[in-house]
Amino acid sequence: MTYLYDQPSDFAADAVAGFAAAHPTITQVHGGVVRASATPPGQPALVIGGGAGHYPAFSGWVGPGMAHGSPCGNVFASPSASQVYSVARNAENGGGVVLGFGNFAGDVLHFGLAAEKLRADGFDVRVVPVSDDVASSDQENRRDRRGIGGVLPVLKAVGAAIEDGADLDEAERIAAKANEATRSLGVAFDGCTLPGVDEPLFRVPEGILAVGMGIHGEPGVRDEPMGTAADVAALLVDGVLREEPARTTGGYDGRAAVILNGLGTVKYEEQFVVYNHVARLLAERDIVPVRPEVGEFVSSLDMAGLSLTLVFLDDELERLWTAPIDTPAFHRGIMPDIDRPLRDNFWELGDEPVPDSEEASRQSARRIADVIALFERVCAREEEELGRIDSVAGDGDHGQGMLLGSSGAADAARKAVSQDAGARTVLARSGEAWAESAGGTSGALWGAALVAAGNAVSDQEGVDQEALVGALDAAVETIGRLGGAKEGDKTMMDSALPFRRTLAASFTGQNAGEAIASAAAAAREAADATASITANKGRARVLGDKSLGTVDPGALSFAILMTELGEHLA
Amino acid sequence: MTYLYDQPSDFAADAVAGFAAAHPTITQVHGGVVRASATPPGQPALVIGGGAGHYPAFSGWVGPGMAHGSPCGNVFASPSASQVYSVARNAENGGGVVLGFGNFAGDVLHFGLAAEKLRADGFDVRVVPVSDDVASSDQENRRDRRGIGGVLPVLKAVGAAIEDGADLDEAERIAAKANEATRSLGVAFDGCTLPGVDEPLFRVPEGILAVGMGIHGEPGVRDEPMGTAADVAALLVDGVLREEPARTTGGYDGRAAVILNGLGTVKYEEQFVVYNHVARLLAERDIVPVRPEVGEFVSSLDMAGLSLTLVFLDDELERLWTAPIDTPAFHRGIMPDIDRPLRDNFWELGDEPVPDSEEASRQSARRIADVIALFERVCAREEEELGRIDSVAGDGDHGQGMLLGSSGAADAARKAVSQDAGARTVLARSGEAWAESAGGTSGALWGAALVAAGNAVSDQEGVDQEALVGALDAAVETIGRLGGAKEGDKTMMDSALPFRRTLAASFTGQNAGEAIASAAAAAREAADATASITANKGRARVLGDKSLGTVDPGALSFAILMTELGEHLA
CATH class of the missing domain: 1.25.40.340 (DhaL domain)
Incomplete structure (x- = not known):
């Protein structure tokens, strides 16, 4: 149930305004938010976004070490191309643009249209969809998979690389590499309700575990009777590890970033109970979690469920995963330059002149x-x-x-x-x-x-x-x-x-x-x-x-x- | 609904184990957790706790800038005196102990018994209950009030003061001062369900707003029809500001720490929608929010509701509120000494020798x-x-x-x-x-x-x-x-x-x-x-x-x- 809203149709826009009001490091622009501090000149601007209803994804990750801006769509709906364009124009500062998002049809369409418009305006743009959900397509067609909890580590890797000095080519390489190394699997126990709507968008029958259900209720791979926390942990670990890559010298050697992500009503203590099993099961498989994260990262309104994400690390990906980050919803370590000058110039969706007509x-x-x-x-x-x-x-x-x-x-x-x-x-x-x-x-x-x-x-x-x-x-x-x-x-x-x-x-x-x-x-x-x-x-x-x-x-x-x-x- | 558990009776203990497993800066001891790094010698140990089901409160706040340890009780039940004692013994390092918690009967009893036992063992102990919930008693009897969202800023002020070098007397003074300056009001829209139980612990009728209901469903002051986000924001702001102190030169001058706290299923975007109104209403009253926080801080399993906390700041309280903190669930700024040596000696609940008998x-x-x-x-x-x-x-x-x-x-x-x-x-x-x-x-x-x-x-x-x-x-x-x-x-x-x-x-x-x-x-x-x-x-x-x-x-x-x-x- 979503309880708090004014006009349901304004919900997403009101949320962006409140988010910006609460965070002095964030400035609202047309279509979304950008850092209040200017993108360093010549640095690629990482612009990440998607529909509302998934906070902290994506606006919660705008800040040093990760994104430069985030277009914010309506609830569960991609931002429009013009929203993406506006945020990108406000984030771009001479280094081009990386557009990152979860691989859903609407997002591919709108971010793609925005990329076309940005390119037409002379900006260099790279488009990096994240496709980590093993339940949504087979291994061979993995680039068709949906993007779920993996958007955090993949896009964080890109942001960290950019912070380290990566140019657009390098940022694109990192995005592809991190995406290739990332696997997620989710389960859901019940659906969520949009603002102003009385009935849930979808339901999962009581006592049933929908394995692989997506963050908007997309169909999963099968339904199972609800089990214990140990059962759920085993199911998630097995599902993700089915695609564990071979271990190689200098490459993946058993270290993995681990993210246990609650979708909304599965609360922290429940997640910790599950994580305890996840840690045990990974240890049995000789996998070492690196800076594991347990919490809510890619939520889904008040949906009941959780997902497990692993990134199979090599030295480069580990360095990017553990790199400092300072954003409203994700912090790690010390950013070298945390007091950045505030900016005061913003690109605005203006009244462009109307062409002459007969x-x-x-x-x-x-x-x-x-x-x-x-x-x-x-x-x-x-x-x-x-x-x-x-x-x-x-x-x-x-x-x-x-x-x-x-x-x-x-x-x-x-x-x-x-x-x-x-x-x-x-x-x-x-x-x-x-x-x-x-x-x-x-x-x-x-x-x-x-x-x-x-x-x-x-x-x-x-x-x-x-x-x-x-x-x-x-x-x-x-x-x-x-x-x-x-x-x-x-x-x-x-x-x-x-x-x-x-x-x-x-x-x-x-x-x-x-x-x-x-x-x-x-x-x-x-x-x-x-x-x-x-x-x-x-x-x-x-x-x-x-x-x-x-x-x-x-x-x-x-x-x-x-x-x-x-x-x-x- | 709480979905994920193994043995319901082990839920809280399993959660503590998983929490410790996920956080390398945290070490589990009998009865709860302490920092993995040693309490600096002679520094008062801030030990804060309460029942499980409220994460991040309290274990999520163990780390530099806030607490040294946290005893973790069963779900919605105070930790036992012996749990408090064990955690305090593990946190104490020559500077005495400050026991901080929300003012509930069970916590007062158990923390009080633990304080007696610690004192009997020769430790200096101060007991600082937090009582910020304006709905639970009148202004005159405010020290009888329950502790809700205000536990965060009050106990953070104590932790920051200790980080700054406060001794026990000073820490106790800050606790009393911060508690006196802090007011909260909560509303609930629906109840929560304990692990392994089919029915909610309590319910709020549909379409009803229970004004002042406590974080375990304690009775509020009245029921109202559910309103818009704007209505709820106005109700919370009005309720808290009813006890706004007079403005004085050198004292409170309109600056306030602001915390909007979701209880479980009221999600981030909803909170931001409400916060947008809160910011507007505070501006109308000429109140300036200082580093506002919007999120989940004192949760209540999957309860639907939220609370607003204001701390009416003077310069000292503002400095403590904005001071650096580095804990699993709350970060701010840069801790001066973030890489602390790990400790390897812990006090353990041992088999003490049995006295001679006839x-x-x-x-x-x-x-x-x-x-x-x-x-x-x-x-x-x-x-x-x-x-x-x-x-x-x-x-x-x-x-x-x-x-x-x-x-x-x-x-x-x-x-x-x-x-x-x-x-x-x-x-x-x-x-x-x-x-x-x-x-x-x-x-x-x-x-x-x-x-x-x-x-x-x-x-x-x-x-x-x-x-x-x-x-x-x-x-x-x-x-x-x-x-x-x-x-x-x-x-x-x-x-x-x-x-x-x-x-x-x-x-x-x-x-x-x-x-x-x-x-x-x-x-x-x-x-x-x-x-x-x-x-x-x-x-x-x-x-x-x-x-x-x-x-x-x-x-x-x-x-x-x-x-x-x-x-x-x-």
């Missing part, structure tokens, strides 16, 4: 702003139902995400129109705002779609029927390309791709409204048909077969908005 | 050991029922405590008999073992009673009927003196005092068994009558009137054991 395009821009305002009203109307559908097999935030995204986009469109922006700029600003306001994967896709639609038109010419259909086609093409899913995967693609096909087939050059209405009807039919996709997806595996018979919320919301667009144009 | 007394000693073994069997038989009764208005551990105590006492008695101990020594050893094995208030009282009974007999003479009754009288007199309760307070006294009166009145010199049986009958009648005491006591205030009609478990267990004793002698 009246023909401005007229179209006003109509586009009307459509996006319509989307906002429709999303408000559908929020609850989309949330309900999403909660069956997902995390229940799709309705909220669509409303936040469309609402931010509508505001941005109105503002751009008031500044005499043309159609291209209105679409671009709306798209950036949608991605930023919504966060999450669907927010990124809708945002990128609007930006792509904008790129298909101009700020000079009006948007005629052909241009409108072309822009829609470009938008859906972008969704398909970035989303990476195929039809039948039970995602937005299941309605977006039939929409695109039908639109191309039925548009004759002058009947845009009609063609869009036909395409929307096809999309709706396809969305409804997702109910019959019985693929064993997502949390359905944990929850039984409740997702069978339920449509995909992303496919449905796409079809609903296109239907409204068709009616609006008719 | 056969007459040894015969009595064997009968006494039989009686204590009988007590153990009776306590095993009654464990569940005593626990059930205790759980209505107390914390449900009375049955377990009586069994642990009598079992430890029976073992010690058997061992002493096998070493040819006389009656006095057997009783003394049994009493020490009872207090140590049981912990808690009733454990201390039963332990002290057995020791007192021993002091009434000798290792030379046999225990005749007169000596037996005299020993029993001394035992009950001790219970009454140490327990500090009156008849009608619904405690063990309600049956112990009628027992003593009836025993004195009915013993004619030769009829000990008969007199004891009569006294036991009176005790049982009085115990049963406690059901009609409708005093609004303990958790009954929170739980409604469920305690009405329930007998006091301590009074009942006393009556049951005396009844068995009477039958055994008949």
Whole structure:
């Protein structure tokens, strides 16, 4: 249960503000936090982040010896690309940027988009996802694994290397090496509840241990009856040590960083009881824990569970693991230069100038702003139902995400129109705002779609029927390309791709409204048909077969908005 | 819910072992932990402790800048006097001892008994209970208040002063001054569950905020409907600031240490959301937070709730609050001498030699050991029922405590008999073992009673009927003196005092068994009558009137054991 919040939708932002207020070494910037002291000139800036709800990950690790900044997303939702970009701009000081995060689809997408934008602006950027969760993929495909407790030692190694003088190439090498040496396994006993929501996001049946369940309730590898602390310790140690590397002279010789991580309601004394067994079992395997850590590092709101992480050390990784660090939530040793000068210059998300436009395009821009305002009203109307559908097999935030995204986009469109922006700029600003306001994967896709639609038109010419259909086609093409899913995967693609096909087939050059209405009807039919996709997806595996018979919320919301667009144009 | 344990009764001890295993700066000794490095010669040893279930309090604060050692009790039960004694002996290094703890009856009793024993051994000892919870008594009787979140800043001030060179007098002065300047208020939204127990120790009704509820579920001042984070922040700030002292030149001038403390399941982001309001409200009152702390400091297993602590600072208290500290769970700044030499000499609870005895007394000693073994069997038989009764208005551990105590006492008695101990020594050893094995208030009282009974007999003479009754009288007199309760307070006294009166009145010199049986009958009648005491006591205030009609478990267990004793002698 999450008890304390004001507006649930503001929870993550309020938490960042309070975190910054409580820590004089931290300064809040647009999208997250940075150190109050300047990044030393020429030093690579380590920017690490993810969704809220996991504190100390990631903002708690901003400080000398680890990160320079942390973009903070919504609860369990990746920060948007523009949040990542803003924090990176504030952390970068001539040495380029390392973007570190746990390997989840939304984070890969948003950090990747931010990297593109930073590179376009002339910054050197390296992207280092952490993938340590042995339960989420097999050893061969280990780079597809999720990032859980291992984000601490892997990203700490990068931060320590940078503190030691590593450049970007070296930081990237260390990230890859540390990630390769790190293995985690988690277990969960019960789920967690989002702020303002009455029911848990998911549950684990009483007396059951969900082995390998992820930090957002992603399905694990199996359920077992709950055992003693000794049983749980053995399960975790065995799971992680299944991939213990061979011992070599000068390489891994049995020393390992050990992190026992509580997810929220498994409290300290329980963790110590388990750690006592972990230490014994490691000793039996001739493994020496180096500076073990027992506590809460990558939490998951009030989820009940814990994870064990081992980093199989060589001399270099041991030196980085034990190196000094001085951050709000993680301390070790003495930082050589703990009193750093406070900075007073920050990059701010400014009102960049609106490009010149012609009246023909401005007229179209006003109509586009009307459509996006319509989307906002429709999303408000559908929020609850989309949330309900999403909660069956997902995390229940799709309705909220669509409303936040469309609402931010509508505001941005109105503002751009008031500044005499043309159609291209209105679409671009709306798209950036949608991605930023919504966060999450669907927010990124809708945002990128609007930006792509904008790129298909101009700020000079009006948007005629052909241009409108072309822009829609470009938008859906972008969704398909970035989303990476195929039809039948039970995602937005299941309605977006039939929409695109039908639109191309039925548009004759002058009947845009009609063609869009036909395409929307096809999309709706396809969305409804997702109910019959019985693929064993997502949390359905944990929850039984409740997702069978339920449509995909992303496919449905796409079809609903296109239907409204068709009616609006008719 | 507490999920992870092996034997529930070993939970606290296992946790201490795991804590020590995870922290190279910590060494486990009998009864708790001390620093692995020696206390600097002549420096007062700060020994702080309390029940388990509150980590980081108290063992997490053992290290340079704060404590030298921490006795660790059972879950929510004070460490026994002998645990406190052992840790103090291991921490003391020529500078005397400061015993610091939260002001709860069991802790006052056990730390007080340990102080007596240390003083008897020639050590200078100061006892500094912390009493910061404004909800637990009025301002005038503030030294009766419970100790909650304020134990951190008050005991940190003492540790910092000692690090600065304070002697015992100075450390005691700082403790009193810091305690006088510290105020806390807590709220709870739901209860916590002890290891191995299916039902929560207590509950807070859904949607209700229990204002002032203590860290073991002690009754608060009122229930309110649950509000927003802003409401909760306002309630806490208002409550604590109601006792803001006047501002003076050179004294308190508006600067305050601020600690927002989560009890277990109220997680970090929630706390930051609340802290953002706390910072705003304090600014409105022209109060400047000095190095605020937001996190978990005095937790309460998986209890849902949080507390706010303010220390109204002057220059001296500010210096102590911001002073460096390097402990497992609390870090600040740079300790001047962080690499201290490890120690290798520890005081151990040894098998002290058994005093010489005569056969007459040894015969009595064997009968006494039989009686204590009988007590153990009776306590095993009654464990569940005593626990059930205790759980209505107390914390449900009375049955377990009586069994642990009598079992430890029976073992010690058997061992002493096998070493040819006389009656006095057997009783003394049994009493020490009872207090140590049981912990808690009733454990201390039963332990002290057995020791007192021993002091009434000798290792030379046999225990005749007169000596037996005299020993029993001394035992009950001790219970009454140490327990500090009156008849009608619904405690063990309600049956112990009628027992003593009836025993004195009915013993004619030769009829000990008969007199004891009569006294036991009176005790049982009085115990049963406690059901009609409708005093609004303990958790009954929170739980409604469920305690009405329930007998006091301590009074009942006393009556049951005396009844068995009477039958055994008949």
